[in-house]
Amino acid sequence: NTEENDKDGSSTTNNNEQGDERPHPKLWQLAKIEGENSYIEWLETHIWTYVGLSAPLLGAVNPLRAVISGENMGLPITDEVARGLELSFGSTHTVNPISSKMGFCDDWDSDDWGDDVTEDLQKDKANLACLDDIMNDIENNFRGDPWKDFPQLGHFLKDRVDWDTDFPMISILRDQCKTLTTDGSGDDNDNKSGSKSETCELISNIGPRDAQSGALWKTFSNTWQEEEDPLGIKHDQLDESFWSTPVRNILNHTWDRPHIKHVIMSYGVDVPTEAGYVYRKKEKMPVETPAPSASDGDKKSSKDVTTDKKKKYDGIPKLEKVIWEEADGRLTEELLISVKGKSLADAMLKKKVKKQPLNGGDGKGTLLHSGDGTIPYVSLSWAHTWLLHATRAMMHSGHGGGGHHKQQKNPLDSIKVTHRPKGGNEWISGAPPPKKKGEDEDTSEADDDTGTSHPHGTKYKPLMVKYHNVGTSRTTGMEYSTSLIEAIGVEHKETTRNYDILAAVFADVLKNMHDDFPELV
Numbered sequence: 001n002t003e004e005n006d007k008d009g010s011s012t013t014n015n016n017e018q019g020d021e022r023p024h025p026k027l028w029q030l031a032k033i034e035g036e037n038s039y040i041e042w043l044e045t046h047i048w049t050y051v052g053l054s055a056p057l058l059g060a061v062n063p064l065r066a067v068i069s070g071e072n073m074g075l076p077i078t079d080e081v082a083r084g085l086e087l088s089f090g091s092t093h094t095v096n097p098i099s100s101k102m103g104f105c106d107d108w109d110s111d112d113w114g115d116d117v118t119e120d121l122q123k124d125k126a127n128l129a130c131l132d133d134i135m136n137d138i139e140n141n142f143r144g145d146p147w148k149d150f151p152q153l154g155h156f157l158k159d160r161v162d163w164d165t166d167f168p169m170i171s172i173l174r175d176q177c178k179t180l181t182t183d184g185s186g187d188d189n190d191n192k193s194g195s196k197s198e199t200c201e202l203i204s205n206i207g208p209r210d211a212q213s214g215a216l217w218k219t220f221s222n223t224w225q226e227e228e229d230p231l232g233i234k235h236d237q238l239d240e241s242f243w244s245t246p247v248r249n250i251l252n253h254t255w256d257r258p259h260i261k262h263v264i265m266s267y268g269v270d271v272p273t274e275a276g277y278v279y280r281k282k283e284k285m286p287v288e289t290p291a292p293s294a295s296d297g298d299k300k301s302s303k304d305v306t307t308d309k310k311k312k313y314d315g316i317p318k319l320e321k322v323i324w325e326e327a328d329g330r331l332t333e334e335l336l337i338s339v340k341g342k343s344l345a346d347a348m349l350k351k352k353v354k355k356q357p358l359n360g361g362d363g364k365g366t367l368l369h370s371g372d373g374t375i376p377y378v379s380l381s382w383a384h385t386w387l388l389h390a391t392r393a394m395m396h397s398g399h400g401g402g403g404h405h406k407q408q409k410n411p412l413d414s415i416k417v418t419h420r421p422k423g424g425n426e427w428i429s430g431a432p433p434p435k436k437k438g439e440d441e442d443t444s445e446a447d448d449d450t451g452t453s454h455p456h457g458t459k460y461k462p463l464m465v466k467y468h469n470v471g472t473s474r475t476t477g478m479e480y481s482t483s484l485i486e487a488i489g490v491e492h493k494e495t496t497r498n499y500d501i502l503a504a505v506f507a508d509v510l511k512n513m514h515d516d517f518p519e520l521v
Contacts, residue, residue, distance in 0.1 A: 268490025390471020
């Protein structure tokens with residue numbers, strides 16, 4: 001490929017050998033070889049450290065809400081206007097939820113997903129042992145509870161938690177009302193004289209794989225008839241951009257740790273976060289009106305029925321309920337009731353019912369934390385599996401002997417756990433002690449006593465937990481590290497300016513720089 005600059009400063013790219021014309025051919029070629037040896041060599045040459053702050057490794061559900069029914073995200077616009085903007089953004093698909101089960105070898109079915117997806121899986125696992133095998137080694141080489149200090153790894157590897165473990169990720173409730181009137185009015189009001197209604201509730205549950213495949217958009221498009229079919233267009237965008245393209249589809253597999261010398265992941269937890277939605281549609285079936293009987297002078301049979309088939313658009317999908325994950329993994333639900341009004345301010349207001357424990361239960365969820373207010377914990381915490389990267393690599397290679405290698409010790413022993421108490425300065429070995437019953441991490445009294453309120457509007461000295469693992473490349477002998485830092489109570493947008501998170505991240509960066517480049521010290 002050659003690139004020539006025009007007189008006006010713009011650039012023009014000539015066609016490559018395959019007849020393809022793209023503005024950045026080198027980046028295009030790099031994208032196509034992602035995951036192959038040449039790509040890994042490029043990473044090792046050009047990137048020394050990767051820092052991920054609040055990374056949605058398994059996607060997020062809130063962008064789905066923004067596209068399906070709209071959300072103004074605090075802006076002075078209505079949800080409907082915000083939805084129009086979101087519908088125009090093709091990039092929303094990049095954070096579609098991904099099933100955690102896609103990270104396990106025993107959960108793939110070529111009959112359901114096709115041979116092309118199976119080939120992608122084989123590429124993924126070409127250099128790493130399966131997480132399934134890691135779990136078996138942990139269970140077989142440890143007495144007692146091996147997951148005591150690693151509860152989230154236990155939830156992923158042993159319990160196989162996913163977006164829909166405790167509740168459907170998205171549910172659609174359809175009230176189908178069929179009314180038979182005897183007065184010929186065609187009214188479906190139940191309390192109107194001379195009418196009879198029959199209601200049947202249908203439930204459609206949508207999971208993460210439906211978001212990956214695009215079935216989610218088809219379901220909503222078929223349920224809510226909208227002018228110009230915007231959700232059908234979103235399905236076509238997904239297919240064109242991710243499924244029907246020569247570049248590897250990032251939505252049909254989970255993310256493994258990148259092949260970079262040092263990886264540091266950090267995020268906040270235990271902030272109320274939207275984790276699921278319930279939509280409801282009241283469907284009016286065609287009104288059936290019995291024809292007048294012969295006794296009334298009509299010659300038609302009494303079996304004849306007239307049906308009103310006039311097509312009407314349904315409008316925007318109606319969001320009825322939001323499911324939240326709260327601190328310590330508690331689950332609540334919130335009913336949304338729109339307030340009708342003529343002004344913009346009235347349209348933006350929503351009357352909210354106080355959150356209640358999910359499904360009237362005790363609200364206890366499977367996970368021990370909630371997300372950061374934007375990204376649910378199941379997505380943020382997938383980084384825990386990256387701590388097993390070195391073990392997976394060594395198991396696959398058999399320590400250089402080829403084939404899978406059975407570990408002689410618990411793979412979790414190679415992960416070092418430390419914590420920094422709330423309000424403290426020093427990191428202490430081991431996981432933090434469990435909370436006492438009734439203890440609340442976010443009480444204002446605790447903030448006053450420990451200095452956790454900061455004038456810059458972000459948490460100061462929150463409780464932090466750090467996981468650290470060091471591995472050695474089986475091919476080059478290079479030592480590499482993986483760090484994961486969780487900060488209690490730090491919200492998503494605060495992560496990039498939170499003093500404690502940035503200090504912890506850069507402490508790791510400076511230490512690694514000292515060890516790797518002693519000549520610069």
